[in-house]
Amino acid sequence: MASSADGAKTASQYIEHHLQNHQVCIGPEGVLWSTEANPIACSGNFWALNIDSMFWTVVLGVTFCALFLKVAKSMTLENPGKLQAFVEVVYDFVATSVRETFHGDSKLIAPLALTIVCWIFLMNLMDLVPVDLIPEIAILLGIPYMKVVPSTDVNITFGLSLSIFALILFYSFKNKGAGGFIVGELMMNPLNPKELGMPKVFWPFVMAFNFVLELVALLAKPLSLSLRLFGNMYAGELMFILIALLFGSILISAIGPVFGVIGVILHIAWAIFHILVVTLQAYIFMMLTIVYLSQAHESH
């Protein structure tokens, strides 16, 4: 359990503390930061920035870029080192996934997929850092709130999925044209009035019906993409927080040590299981991105 200065946090305070972003915004009285006294100073302000999420997401992105750039610059044809071999395995994995799934011709999609899978993997991996470690260090440094797993922040996951949604729209319009995309794809499916041989009079109704269905399907893409990642990581993080609460019981009850032992076992079990979730969610996000962009390149 977080042992802050007074050491007397309730379980719900502990959980709330862990789920609170450290925010900054420009309020009427100038720059506002979240404080322990007022953690939600920036609540409701769209221009608030989750400074912890932003920090970690950029740090992890830079880590990915720096690592891959370093390896890419020192790539040797013969006798590759272990790090290069690792990078090549990742490259090969992404390149194969793209080649098998994406049938269009795009120079963007493969590096995009590589960035997504590595970046999200690193973000998710932050979940395996002990839940209290970085926040406690941050408190020592005078930062009251620190959420270290960027993918447990909806802003981050929506930032990714909306960018991809923008790419879906861009490629759909580019490859199918405005008519081909809006009319051909969104209005003539799934009920195609032409193929069903309907009289022209009914076409507008069928097309309007199709449009509603297809629009929902289209909007569900970014929504499901981001909420799937967010939900999995948020739930995982919450599990770690709850397990961490068991450790706290060591101090406050007679049968505390029993909880402590159970906590250790649960923590190990959940962490091992979470390795799978971390990898799987990064993979799913990448694959679905490739699939969606592939669909945006293909005409029916």
Next chain:
Amino acid sequence: MDINSTLLGQMIAFGLFVWFCKAYVWPLIMEVIEERQTIIADGLAAASKGSRALEEAEQERVVIVDAARGQAREIVDQANGRGTSIVDEARVAAESERERILASAKAEVEQEVNRAREELRGQVGSIAIAGAEKIIAKEIDASAHKELLDNLAAQI
């Protein structure tokens, strides 16, 4: 949990990282890996070409060895035949040489015999004359009876 400008920040960061990856990271890795793939593909092609060449060489070897074997057999046969004929020729030559030597030896012997006979005849003639001279020295004139004596010597 509320949506705020972190969303925009993340989109910008995402764009930058993807751009960076596309511009600087991906092409470098791709270049090396594709080059290696080419090298490996070339190597495999060369290997299969080599094994095909080996197969062809093997077939060629069989043909060449067969031909050589045939040729060798022919040469041996020829040599055998030639050896036999040389031995035969030598035998014939030796035979004729033997006969020639034998003949010449015979002739020489005959000549020797003849010469010895002539000599003997002459000596017998002179011995006879000398004997006769001694016996009839007084009444017979050697010059008067020379013709008679020569006839006698020729008849011996």
